[in-house]
Amino acid sequence: MTSPFTLHKTSTNCAARRGEVKTVHGTFQTPIFMPVGTQATVKAITPADLKTLEAQIILANTYHLFLRPGHELIRELGGLHKFMGWDGPILTDSGGFQIFSLKDLAKISEEGADFKSHIDGSMKFLSPEKAIEIQEALGSDIMMVLDTCIPYPATEKEVIDATNLTSRWAKRCRDIQNRESGQLLFGIVQGGMYPHLREMAVEQLLEIGFDGYALGGLSVGEPRQEMYDLTEHGAALLPKEHAKYVMGVGTPQDLVECVYRGVDMFDCVMPTRNARNGMLFTSKGRLVIKNARFKSDPLPVDESCDCYTCRNFSRAYLRHLYTSREILSSHLNTIHNLHYFVGLMTDIRQAIDEDRFPRFRQEFYAKLEQ
Amino acid sequence: MTSPFTLHKTSTNCAARRGEVKTVHGTFQTPIFMPVGTQATVKAITPADLKTLEAQIILANTYHLFLRPGHELIRELGGLHKFMGWDGPILTDSGGFQIFSLKDLAKISEEGADFKSHIDGSMKFLSPEKAIEIQEALGSDIMMVLDTCIPYPATEKEVIDATNLTSRWAKRCRDIQNRESGQLLFGIVQGGMYPHLREMAVEQLLEIGFDGYALGGLSVGEPRQEMYDLTEHGAALLPKEHAKYVMGVGTPQDLVECVYRGVDMFDCVMPTRNARNGMLFTSKGRLVIKNARFKSDPLPVDESCDCYTCRNFSRAYLRHLYTSREILSSHLNTIHNLHYFVGLMTDIRQAIDEDRFPRFRQEFYAKLEQ
Secondary structure, eight states, rough: OOOOOEEEOOOOSSSSSEEEEEETTTEESEEEEOOTTSSSTTTTHHHHHHHHHTOOOOOOOHHHHHHOOOOOHHHTTTTTHHHHTOSSOOOOOOOOHHHHHOOTTEOSSSOOOEEOOEEEEEEEEEOHHHHHHHHHTTTTEEEEEOOOOSSSSOOOHHHHHHHHHHHHHHHHHHHHHOOOOOEEEEEOOOOTTTTTHHHHHHHHHHHHHHHEEEEESSSSSOHHHHHHHHHHHHHHHHHSOOOOOEEEEEOOHHHHHHHHOOOEEEOOOOHHHHHTTTTEEETTEEEETTGGGGGTTOOOOOTTTHHHHHOOOOHHHHHHHTTTTHHHHHHHHHHHHHHHHHHHHHHHHHHHHOOOOHHHHHHHHHHSSO | OOSEEEEEEESSSSEEEEEEEEETEEEEEESSEOOOOOSSOTTTTTTTHHTTTTOOOEEEEEHHHHHHTTTHHHHTTTTTTHHOOSOEEOOOOOHHHHHHHTOOOOOOOOOEEEOOTTOOOOOEEEHHHHHHHHHHHHHHHHEEEEOOOOOOOOOOOHHHHHHHHHHHHHHHHHHOOOTOOOOOOEEEOOOOOHHHOOOHHHHHHHHOOOOOEOSSSSSSSOOOOHHHHHHHHHHHHSSSSOOEETOOOHHHHHHHHHHTTTEEEEOSSSHHHHHHHTTTEEEEEEETOOOOTTTTOOSSOOOOOOSSHHOOOHHHHHHHHHHOOHHHHHHHHHHHHHHHHHHHHHHHHHHTTTTTTHHHHHHHHHHSOO
């Protein structure tokens, strides 16, 4: 089995690496940040905006699309790419994380998970086989196995049981997957906060063999340093010829630290969600646009930024849009924040290409206003 | 005094006419539809979108901008054009219509109107002089005089009093206006549903002399045919060398009928507001996107439309966005509806240029699906 990942370069003084992943809908460069398009739309912007922002791959949520409008409908309409008007690569999660976050999760069994729809309260069932069926109907480029999510904190016994179940589910996903479609399938490493259980999980997944590997169950409430340590440990366990993905991470600092530790792929709702809440990212730090000090501020959000928002609008205007609850506020803020995240990853890739990522990392912190 | 309006052509068999209005921020072609940008943003789209849509002039609301963020702030930041990033012509209303629509309108006197802010409940005062001060601070290309709005129905005595007050306020606006700025000032014809009082109003306004004239107090609940008759009557009373504007109108049918009767300028929230409520305009009629019959409909909203929305997305996808309450729903629907309104006016202008507007009007109705 050949890997869709090609390693271009490994840093001399850290684990950061440059590569690319080849999918049916094109190749994307790593390290990469994937904007989240939960309900078949990256909230508040168009696919044309995503192209302008040079986003290379986006993530969509299986759980949400399964419930509404339904994967069968999307299949009937030609798949998720056609449905949402995005012709680049799409990664879909398995739905596991959302289901395990539901308060009304009814029951987890060997077979799968019974849960209640947050939309209409109806009972639904998701199994490893069903998760693959849905993702195949959506036609995503990268599918994720259905995994169990482990609460934090959890006992060793709980983690062992959940991790073993995840590996058995991963096997069922791999077995039922249609290998002819070109859709890739990534495994997910659980193991909670126990390094030896993460080693066990990696062994189990490598035994099955996947097209790439994700570190799951991180950023769930543990101290940040513990997350970084487990990421470093996990990334080192995974073979270098495969893409390594940390799910649901994270802040700009998290991206820099996890790249430093060898991670290739990231997704997070932070740039888009925070944009809608009026929180903007800049190279100097974060800016809360509703703050009274921006009331008559004629400057752009970030003077060094060349996004559409910063080229055309002042902080005073963006504050006005936010306080007036105008839809344009979410649109312009989202463009800025995604431009920042995408641009950060572009800069990171260039720094790795030039084998100066540790210095880039230092400069990243030096720019932040304390 | 020269008029900023240039008449290009008058139709042979109806009152429809082609012309243009010259302003500080450029010349626009008439008949024209002005998208409404109440709070210094045409809701849910960017100024770049407006340019793509070929909108030539937009309207902003003095009442809203006076209350938030305040006209002084906008002046300090370089005026409304710079504030909102729109470099084309802007017309501002006087704020009168909004104030007279408020439930908490406290008092109208010879001097002006006391009212309560809908934002924080504070007491505010708007006079003819204040309305001009605000619009001069905003720096709009076309300002409107402060007028009184007459309830429907109203007695002849009520209409006479309100119309006379409007004319006295119009004189005060004209007197205090800074004529050096290049900002144009339009008078507003009241007179309720009484043709002879509209004649009186026109005489009073012409005596003062304005850069253009609006027919106010229409589309306030009267039967549609009565609105058309008063429009025809009012437009005929106004001199042909001035732009004629019917405020707050209207539906596509209203635009066609009022152009037929000699009107040059229109504004209405309908295309933008209805877009956010999922109601889309097409040449065949209206389409309510949440309707279950669009659930798996792969067609665009309008197969003959070449807007971004119709070129890229199906009715099924737009229905999904609407039912999922996604922000992109408002954005894409607004683009489509404004494209329809702007395109309708482009077609109308071409029909008048070719002296076939009566036939265009017949074809407009023939296309509508009954």
